Amino acid sequence: MDECVYFTRRVKPQVVAWVFREKCPKCKKELMSKPTGPNGKVKIRAKEYVCPACGHTMEKQAYEDTLTANIAYTCPKCNTSGEIQIPFKRKKVKILYEEEGKEKTADALQFSCTCGQKINVTKKMK
Numbered sequence: 001m002d003e004c005v006y007f008t009r010r011v012k013p014q015v016v017a018w019v020f021r022e023k024c025p026k027c028k029k030e031l032m033s034k035p036t037g038p039n040g041k042v043k044i045r046a047k048e049y050v051c052p053a054c055g056h057t058m059e060k061q062a063y064e065d066t067l068t069a070n071i072a073y074t075c076p077k078c079n080t081s082g083e084i085q086i087p088f089k090r091k092k093v094k095i096l097y098e099e100e101g102k103e104k105t106a107d108a109l110q111f112s113c114t115c116g117q118k119i120n121v122t123k124k125m126k
Contacts, residue, residue: 024051075113
């Protein structure tokens with residue numbers, strides 16, 4: 001888990017998604033990470049990533065756009081299991097909430113199964 005920027009396991013649809021951290025583009029020695037505070041804890045709400053070796057910083061959005069998401073899934077339509085790698089870029093998608101009967105917009109990683117079914121891995125909503 002220390003090597004991941006993002007990890008999620010979802011039941012509906014059955015999906016496991018993870019995104020590995022990548023090495024610093026400047027020195028290529030250490031993995032980029034969020035900065036740490038004076039007490040040694042990681043600042044989880046930081047807006048940038050920092051290389052612990054050379055101190056190179058990148059904006060959060062710019063760094064995350066260069067990453068690749070690895071996804072293992074089972075299609076809800078055809079029950080095919082598969083794995084796919086897609087760019088870690090979230091899109092705005094409309095999702096119907098059955099409890100409320102309303103459509104809401106959410107950020108999601110979207111990919112297609114071999115049968116053509118679009119599968120969304122949505123960002124957790126509050």
